[in-house]
Amino acid sequence: MTKIGIILGSTRPGRNGEAVARWVHELAAQRSDAEFELIDLLDYKLPHLDEIMPPSLGQYAQPHTLAWAEKIASFDGFIMVTPEYNHSTSGALKNAIDFLYAEWNNKAVGFVSYGSVGGARAVEHLRLISGELQMADVRAQVALSLFTDFENFSVFKPGPHQADALSTTLDQVVAWSEALAPLRAK
Template sequence: MPKIGIIIGSTRPGRNGEAVARWVHEIAGQRSDADFEVVDLLDYKLPILDEAYPPSMGQYTQPHTHAWAEKIASLDGFIIVTPEYNRSVPGALKNAIDFLYAEWNNKAVGFISYGGTGGTRAVEHLRGIAGELQMADVRAQVALSLFTDFENFSTFKPADIQRDTLNTTLDQVIAWSNALAPLRAN
């Protein structure tokens, strides 16, 4: 059974991502075809990338990098919960992704985004990043609007249809995580 990490892609005080990740985890936890856990970037306290060698070399020297690498390596796929900041990915999320390379390879990734336009532009950037990291990004995506899925832009109250879209995203991430298992075994 695959292990799927639900990554909270924002470290901002008062972030909406934590409530969204809890919602994803609650719905995902009702399934029996994968194990899910929330992975909070705040728990890893990653500074701006401070490794001397490119991540593709795998020569990590910092304790925080080793801890982050161990967590990401232990997972078979990901749901990334991300806001959209200035038409792109939050700096903390991009930085966390950039710390590693091989730990991301041959794993599936799905996206749950939020913002004024549903966070879709952040996800478009993340899809390109995923390709470079040899990840399989799934087609389905949950795009949450700050205008309709949040009350006063801060209290998460997703529309009912979002649950169906989430389950489709989970279905695809699990299927691809299973399909890529032989590649991860090599």
């Protein structure tokens, strides 16, 4: 069965992303076309990139990198849940992505973002990064506004239309993950 990782891309205390990622996982778990697992960056304790060799060589030396690589390699595709900080994604998510290379290749990725403009600018940066990592980013995305999908900017209360946007995003990530399977098998 296709395995999709839902990456919680914020490590900030009091992060809004935890409620968002749990919502994504809860709705995804109701599907029967793939297995979904929530991946919290806090569980991996990745320091700032500390590998001597470039990730594209796959010569990881640090135990935390090896554990992270094993986890990411086990998935066929991803949903990245990202805040928008200063017109981009979080430093924690960018750092976690930068640790690896081949483990991301030929996998689909979709985005669930949140921020004052729905996290749209964070996703634009992640799409560029995904292309460099040979990932197929899907067109659909979920853009959650801090003004309309959160109460007092901190209590997650997504509008009903957001579940439909998430369903479409999940449909596309699962389909593309399955379509890319022959490339991963090589």
